[in-house]
Structures are given as structure tokens and as C-alpha cells.
Amino acid sequence: MTLFYFVAFLSIFFALMTIFTKNPVHSVLYLVITFFTFTVHYILLNAQFLAVVNFIAYMGAIMVLFLFVLMLLNLNKETEPMRSHVVKFMGAIAGMCLLITFLGAFRVLETDTGLVVADPEIGLVKNLGKVLFKDFLLPFEISSILLLTAMVGAVLLAKKETRVKQNG
Amino acid sequence: MDNIIQQIHGVPLNHYLIFCSVIFSIGVLGVLIRRNVIIIMMSIELMLNSVNLLLAAFSAHSGDPSGQVFVFFIMALAAAEVAVGLAIIIMVYRNTKSVDIETLSRLRW
Numbered sequence: 001m002t003l004f005y006f007v008a009f010l011s012i013f014f015a016l017m018t019i020f021t022k023n024p025v026h027s028v029l030y031l032v033i034t035f036f037t038f039t040v041h042y043i044l045l046n047a048q049f050l051a052v053v054n055f056i057a058y059m060g061a062i063m064v065l066f067l068f069v070l071m072l073l074n075l076n077k078e079t080e081p082m083r084s085h086v087v088k089f090m091g092a093i094a095g096m097c098l099l100i101t102f103l104g105a106f107r108v109l110e111t112d113t114g115l116v117v118a119d120p121e122i123g124l125v126k127n128l129g130k131v132l133f134k135d136f137l138l139p140f141e142i143s144s145i146l147l148l149t150a151m152v153g154a155v156l157l158a159k160k161e162t163r164v165k166q167n168g
Numbered sequence: 169m170d171n172i173i174q175q176i177h178g179v180p181l182n183h184y185l186i187f188c189s190v191i192f193s194i195g196v197l198g199v200l201i202r203r204n205v206i207i208i209m210m211s212i213e214l215m216l217n218s219v220n221l222l223l224a225a226f227s228a229h230s231g232d233p234s235g236q237v238f239v240f241f242i243m244a245l246a247a248a249e250v251a252v253g254l255a256i257i258i259m260v261y262r263n264t265k266s267v268d269i270e271t272l273s274r275l276r277w
Contacts, residue, residue: 001178008187015191015214019198024207031210038217045228050220050239057243062213062250069254070206073261081203081268091200095193102189106182122233123224131233132240143244150248157255160262 004044011037023077024070032063047123184225191218205257205267209250216246 014034021027035058042051083091121127132140191214198211220239227235257267264271 004179004183008183011187012190012194015194018214019194019202019207019211024204027207027210031213034214035217038221041221042224045224047224047228047236050224050236053240053243054220057247058213058217062247065250065254066206066210069258072258073267075204075206075267081266081270083201083203088201091197094200095197098196099189099193102193103186106185106189122228122231123236128233128236128240132237135234136237136241139241143241146248147244150251154251154255157252158258 004041007037007040007044011041022080022082024075024080025067028063028066028070031066032059035059035063042123045123049123049125049128052125181225181229184222188218188222188225191215191221203269205260205269205272206254208269209253209257213246213250216242 011034014030014037018027018030018034021030035054039051039054039059042048042054195211195213195215195218198214199208202208202211220242223235223239223242227233227239260272261267
């Protein structure tokens with residue numbers, strides 16, 4: 001039980017470090033640690049499939065993509081654009097207002113304060129695969145088309161436009 | 169596996185709600201106070217992840233595996249979004265030599 005609170009504290013700490021660090025590369029590294037703590041949360045919920053996917057796809061692929069782009073654009077602390085203090089202050093107030101609204105809504109909502117009973121069978125790869133390929137087969141196939149479209153779009157967007165340069 | 173389940177035993181669902189809304193608010197805060205487009209996208213990832221964790225917690229609470237399948241779809245969507253978004257950022261950087269989001273305000277006209 002205390003493990004959850006410890007990992008939650010670590011998640012919040014590293015998430016705060018992510019948005020407050022000036023150096024973008026450090027920011028990405030803190031975000032990787034945040035996602036690692038999220039993986040620990042999934043393991044605690046006994047959602048093993050999600051833990052593995054979070055570890056491989058999020059930390060392995062997406063974060064490396066972020067880091068690669070940062071290195072490619074050669075961003076560092078000196079070139080980092082920062083907002084003025086007034087805008088930062090207003091942003092902080094707005095974020096806190098959102099959080100207070102959430103907490104107040106949860107108080108009024110009075111969700112059943114039942115415990116998170118981790119059903120030991122539900123998050124295993126075997127059971128989740130059965131659901132995925134029985135009930136969610138069509139969305140699963142459509143998501144593959146979505147990924148293909150994203151890949152083609154990314155290549156098309158990031159490619160250098162040689163023809164325009166010749167004309168101009 | 170049993171002692172993993174023992175670890176989570178006794179944590180109320182409300183604490184997951186509070187924790188995930190704190191992380192979500194941190195993501196919103198990051199979008200508001202940073203000007204670097206890449207960091208703003210990272211904050212969006214933070215928000216997506218908090219919602220994912222909440223979906224997984226509720227799915228474990230109610231014993232319904234559909235929630236975890238939804239988390240899987242959200243992860244696929246996030247991967248597509250990051251790929252296209254970073255391609256757009258690279259294109260913008262090539263044209264303006266900056267990742268400042270204020271330079272994109274010329275899109276208004």
C-alpha cells in the first residue's frame with residue numbers, strides 16, 4: 001500500500017521537474033523517468049500487457065523520437081524561449097484552478113470509495129488478447145491503417161521540398 | 169504475483185482519481201507556461217498518460233477488460249500524433265529557425 005504512495009510521489013515530482021527544467025534534453029529525460037513510474041503503476045495494477053506496451057512503445061519509441069528531434073534541432077538551454085513571469089504566474093493560477101475544480105468535483109461526486117481490487121486475471125496478455133481479437137477486432141485493424149497514414153504523413157511532411165526550391 | 173496484488177490492496181479508488189488529476193493539471197500547466205513546442209507536446213503526452221492510468225485503474229476496479237483495450241488504442245493514437253506532430257515541428261523549424269510557439273501566431277492571418 002505504501003509502495004503506491006511512494007511511486008505516486010515520484011511520478012508527481014518528476015512530472016513537475018519535466019515542465020520546470022530549462023534544458024529541453026533534461027526535460028525529456030525526466031519525462032522518461034515519469035513514464036517509467038507509470039509502468040510501475042501498471043505493474044501494481046497487475047496490468048502486465050499495458051506495462052510492457054508502455055515500456056516498449058512509450059519509453060522506447062516515442063521518447064527516443066522526442067530525444068532524436070531535440071538533438072536534430074540542436075536545442076539547448078541558451079536557445080530555450082521562456083515566457084515572461086506575468087504569463088507564468090497566470091498560467092500557474094489557471095492550472096491550480098483546474099486542479100481545485102477537479103478535487104471539488106470529486107468531493108461532490110462522492111464516488112464509492114471502494115478499494116482498487118486488482119482482478120488478477122484481467123490484465124494478463126492472454127485475456128486481453130482474447131478481448132482485443134474478439135470484441136475489438138475492427139478498431140484494431142483500423143488503428144493499423146491510422147498508423148500507416150501517420151507514417152506516410154510524417155515522411156511526406158518532413159521531406160525536403162526540392163521542387164519548390166528550384167522554382168524559387 | 170500474489171504479493172504484487174497485496175501491494176495495491178487498501179488503496180482507495182479516490183486516491184487514483186486525485187493522483188491522476190494532479191498529473192493532468194501538471195500537463196495543463198506545462199502547456200500554459202512553456203513556449204517550446206516540443207515541451208508543449210511532451211505535456212500533452214503527460215495528460216494522455218494520466219488518463220490512461222485512470223482508465224486502467226477503473227478497469228481493474230470494475231473487472232472489465234475493455235478499459236485496458238481502450239488504453240492500448242490511446243497509445244497507438246499517441247504514437248501517430250507524435251510522429252505527425254514532430255514532422256510538423258521539423259518543417260516549421262526549417263522555415264523559421266525557431267521552435268518558439270509565438271512564431272506560429274503568424275498563422276492567424
